[in-house]
Structure formats: C-alpha cells, structure tokens
Amino acid sequence: MNAGGLLHVVGARPQFVKLAALLRAAGTPERHRILHTGQHYDAGLSQVFFDELGIAPPDAHLGIGGGTHGAQTGQMLAAIEAVLEAAPPEKVVVYGDTNSTLAGALAAAKLGIPVVHVEAGLRSFDRGMPEEINRVVTDHVSDLLLCPTEQAAEQLAREGIVRGVHVVGDVMLDIALREAPRVRTTPLGRFLQGETAALPAAFSAAPPVPDGYAVATIHRAANTDAPEVLRRLVTALGALGTRVYWPVHPRTRRAMARASIAPPASVVLLEPLGYLDFAALLSGARAVLTDSGGVQKEAYFAGKQCFTLRDTTEWRETLGGGWNTLVGADPAALVAAFARPAPSSPVALDLFGGGHAAARCVALIEAPGAP
Ligand code: UD1
Numbered sequence: 001m002n003a004g005g006l007l008h009v010v011g012a013r014p015q016f017v018k019l020a021a022l023l024r025a026a027g028t029p030e031r032h033r034i035l036h037t038g039q040h041y042d043a044g045l046s047q048v049f050f051d052e053l054g055i056a057p058p059d060a061h062l063g064i065g066g067g068t069h070g071a072q073t074g075q076m077l078a079a080i081e082a083v084l085e086a087a088p089p090e091k092v093v094v095y096g097d098t099n100s101t102l103a104g105a106l107a108a109a110k111l112g113i114p115v116v117h118v119e120a121g122l123r124s125f126d127r128g129m130p131e132e133i134n135r136v137v138t139d140h141v142s143d144l145l146l147c148p149t150e151q152a153a154e155q156l157a158r159e160g161i162v163r164g165v166h167v168v169g170d171v172m173l174d175i176a177l178r179e180a181p182r183v184r185t186t187p188l189g190r191f192l193q194g195e196t197a198a199l200p201a202a203f204s205a206a207p208p209v210p211d212g213y214a215v216a217t218i219h220r221a222a223n224t225d226a227p228e229v230l231r232r233l234v235t236a237l238g239a240l241g242t243r244v245y246w247p248v249h250p251r252t253r254r255a256m257a258r259a260s261i262a263p264p265a266s267v268v269l270l271e272p273l274g275y276l277d278f279a280a281l282l283s284g285a286r287a288v289l290t291d292s293g294g295v296q297k298e299a300y301f302a303g304k305q306c307f308t309l310r311d312t313t314e315w316r317e318t319l320g321g322g323w324n325t326l327v328g329a330d331p332a333a334l335v336a337a338f339a340r341p342a343p344s345s346p347v348a349l350d351l352f353g354g355g356h357a358a359a360r361c362v363a364l365i366e367a368p369g370a371p
C-alpha cells in the first residue's frame, strides 16, 4: 500500500455504506486507501456492498473477524498499527461505532496520525452497549469530529470536545437519496410497482403485498445473547397480525439455532440482503422493527414507522413526530405500539443534512490547515 492520502478503516456492513458516500463525494480516487479489518467477512455482509455501491477493493484486508471484543479489537489494533507504520497516511478516517472504528482510531491516535470520525457525537447513554464504549473513546481521540446532527455536536460540547467539531449531516441519507432510483429498478422494486414477473425467488413462497408487511432486523448483543430475550422477540414478531420479512444476521441465525427457536408462520426468514434489495424491501413495507442504528434512520428517511427493539437510541431525532418508538424487548409493548396509527407529520430530512453530508465531510477533511 502507498503512503500518504487518506486511509479509511472499515470492517462492518454499515461502514461500507458510509464509506461509499464519502468516496463518491470525493471523486479523487488516488487520494484514498481502504483498510478492511475483516470484521464482517460473509459475502452477504461485505462483498455485496463493495459490488453494489461501486467501492474499490480494499488496499489491505486484515481478515480479523469473530472472537471476543477484547481479542477482536486487540488484534485489529496491532495489525492496523503495522499498516500505518509501513505506509503512513496523512489522516485516518473511521466511521460509526464498531470495534473496527475503535481500533482504527486508537492505532492512528497513538502514532500521532490525525483521526477523522464520521458520525461523531452520538450517544445512547447505555454503557452496556459495546458500541457506546466505542463511540465515547473514538470521539475523545479524534481530531476532526464530523457530526450527523446538531444534537451530536451539542453532546460533544457537554463532554468538553469543541475543537474540530462540525455538523455535516448524515452520510447514509446521501446514499439513500442517491440510490432511490436504482432501488426501484431492482427485481423486488419492480415487483412492488406491479411487475409480477419480476418477483425474486427468495420471495416466491410468500410474495410481498405493498404496505401489507413489516421488515425486521435483529443483531444487538442485548437481543441475541440471551435465548429467552430472543425467543420473546421472535414470538412478538409472530403476534403482530401482519407478515414480517426478516433478513437474519448470521449472529442471530446462530443464536436461534443454538436455542432451537423457530419462526412463527407469519415470519419469513431471509438471508441478509444487499443494500439495494434491503432498501427495496423497506420501500414497500408498512413498518419496520429493528435494533439497528442504521435501519432506524433509513426507516425515518423513507417515512416508515419504526419500532425499535431497544430501550435507548443514539438517533433521538427519529423519535420526533412519533416515527420511531422505543419498545425494548417487551412483546406487549411492541404489539400495542404496532397497532397505533402511523404518524401524519412529515419527516424532517433537514435534521440529517438534506443529502449533502458527504461533500461537507470531504471539504472539511481536505481543507488546507484541517487537522
Ligand atoms: C457489529 C458491530 C455493531 C454493528 C454491526 C453491523 C461491534 C461491537 N459490533 O455487530 O456495532 O451494528 O456489526 O452489522 O463492533 N458473523 C458471521 N459472519 C460475518 C460477520 C459476523 O458469521 O460476516 C458472526 C460471527 O459469529 C461473529 C458474530 O457474527 O462472531 C458477531 O459479529 P461481530 O462483527 O463481532 O458483531 P456484529 O453483531 O456483526
């Protein structure tokens, strides 16, 4: 790998989406290198995003996936450090809140290489979430903190971080808006618009009826590690009175198999979907049930009612107007909330930068004299 330029450290599904937004806005491929930690390694969680979103192959791939948090983060830290020493970049760019984010930020900060954090300032205020630890530590070692919302910047100020902080908007909104026309041309997108012959094979046993189904995703430790919690959630999905399509994260698939949890008849399990297919599925849904950070936002952007299977959210803006409701892992709360009518107020995309976040990120990162 060449020295200089910007090194983007990524490893998990949502980070590939965010990286794609930045690379598109940058338009200077020679300035950018990609380091993939290997945290997500299945093709359906990794390669499909590179292919669909036109991301160049990684310049370095560490192959570090699985293991405990300490082992995973520690191995990444050592391996990223070696890459940075062999070919020092001008800056390291990290995204979001995964173990790959933390390892990239720490490795760079300890070598005195400026750290850029895209999606800085988010807090769920739940230190039981591994992601919350990753967010806090990453923000406190970052030099340029690119916040998706005003609330995020205000939170950083409360923690004493004011230098290098900028509100840029949310880069996932950029991608959601740009990809909407392509999403409509996917087989599922075409089927949902009435082209019956376009129905993808994965849906042939249970074709979706526009506005007649919900979409679920579940992958958080709090919902997957304890079998009784996962069992309760799955039972609740079956009690909503509507069909639920659920692309299952491999972690959750394994947890279900271990605990012998079978889906109720109205719940259709799918393999993890690529970005475009997932967006198409979301576009036809009546509502979304999720513990994902990114999916809460994408539901809001698409004007879909979201029921978040957590007690906290780092995306509090999505709660406005009743578009997102925190229901935890309580089946009764979920079923009761799901029966309520959809909100009537419009969603506020301007709270998330209106689709211009990545260009602002690039301008700030590349500005003369920027950290
Ligand atoms: C990770 C992030 C989480 C993010 C999510 C995005 C951390 C602490 N967690 O959670 O913040 O929301 O990615 O999806 O960084 N596995 C596979 N194949 C894969 C990847 C994972 O089978 O390609 C299985 C392995 O058993 C692995 C487990 O899933 O041990 C968990 O993977 P890991 O990347 O540690 O956490 P996620 O739950 O994916």
Ligand code: UDP
Binding pocket: 013, 014, 017, 217, 219, 247, 248, 271, 272, 273, 274, 275, 276, 278, 279, 291, 292, 293, 294, 295, 298
């Ligand atoms: N996603 C996807 N296919 C799926 C489920 C999710 O492409 O089957 C996308 C989703 O559209 C969003 C991102 O993955 O862009 C969110 O990732 P995830 O929920 O795994 O992580 P989080 O956002 O919670 O960190």
